[in-house]
Amino acid sequence: QKEVEQNSGPLSVPEGAIASLNCTYSDRVSQSFFWYRQYSGKSPELIMSIYSNGDKEDGRFTAQLNKASQYVSLLIRDSQPSDSATYLCAVNDQAGTALIFGKGTTLSVSS
């Protein structure tokens, strides 16, 4: 059974701090990794894609991938109350068409 695991949270950080969200996956052959943000009552919105080991930065967001350890993380610098949402980690499945989603980590940023 292919799995993507995330800590459900809630993860609480003060405004301006760095939020660190983690995800582990079970399928060693996975090659594509995505982070989605989902506000309450809304649909998931893609915020980051990463395919190679190392870091990928986009504004305040940094995705980190370590295929050997089978984990992917998302760092949010200078966290804002508007970052409060559930963050979903997604990994491609072995067949290559569908994605496997984690259940998400809820982030709460307090002002």
Add this chain to the structure above:
Amino acid sequence: DVKVTQSSRYLVKRTGEKVFLECVQDMDHENMFWYRQDPGLGLRLIYFSYDVKMKEKGDIPEGYSVSREKKERFSLILESASTNQTSMYLCASSLGGTSNQPQHFGDGTRLSIL
């Protein structure tokens, strides 16, 4: 920008009814997906399609069917709606070829079965 449009944001139906949920994408994507999302259970894949008239079962296909007669449109059908199908339904699409392409979601349909 990719646009995935679901026909209804909110829908209320009665048990036993046949329910149609429609999804249209405007980016010529080969792949389309239907999920349901429930508190504590996350996103669960119902069906997906990688080409016109092609469909594959996901993790929870029971009680559902799908139709893809045109590339841009993917319909989810609840053959005989039941109260345990009350949920948020999300449609997504992605480019074909490999799964290196991310999925893009519609706004969702919150379906209530009474």
